Amino acid sequence: MFEWGLNWCVASRALGFLVMHAGMLAKSGEALMMPGFPGAGKSTLCASLCFLAGWQLLSDELAILDPVSGEMLPHPRPISLKNNSIEIVAGLPAAAIGPTYTDTRKGTISHAYSQPGSTFAADAEARVRWVVFPKFSQDVRGKINEISRAEAFSLISEQSFNRERMGDTGFTALCKMLSAANCYQIVYGSTQDGLQLIREVTDT
DSSP states (O other), X not given: OHHHHHHHHHHHHOTTSEEEEEEEEEETTEEEEEEOOTXXXXXXXXXXXXXXXXXXXXXXXXXXXXXXXXXXXXXXXXXXXXXXXXHHHHTSTTOOBOOOEEXXXXXXXXXXXXXXXOBOOTTOOOEEEEEEEEEEOTTOOOEEEEEOHHHHHHHHHHTBSSHHHHHHHHHHHHHHHHHTOEEEEEEESSHHHHHHXXXXXXXX
């Protein structure tokens, strides 16, 4: 309830900022945005990218865009993991996992701690360079599908908490954010496959 309440407060009270449901990471000022519906695997990928691939965490849950500057604002906290993801992340080098809570509405829950250097600095700047919609499907072969910015806009709008409330400002801010981004959907059957697909996308 605390975690849900914290998300609700940020999503409903961050007036003047566009708030979207997505994992956010960055390298050298370039941000990777991973919007996703529950079960897409974005939190597992966020943790794996932090612990294995040198990305810095802005948030595993909320992407916060400043419409004026076009920058993404960091909102780091322990990464929320559910069910099988807990064991996967616990096996990663340098991973630190908190207490496990069973029988919640989402099953078994735990949290991965951000390691020194893996959290994006509050005074740093990052603009979205890649938008990746992940989808985990067990035992499928990894696949990358590049999509248009218009399709990405539609999908992100479904995951936005306040774009309609922000009116023209939110619409323009999201268009501007996407104007400099390459957009993809990925389907993957394992965390390693997901990391490889992210690597291929961000290396282009």
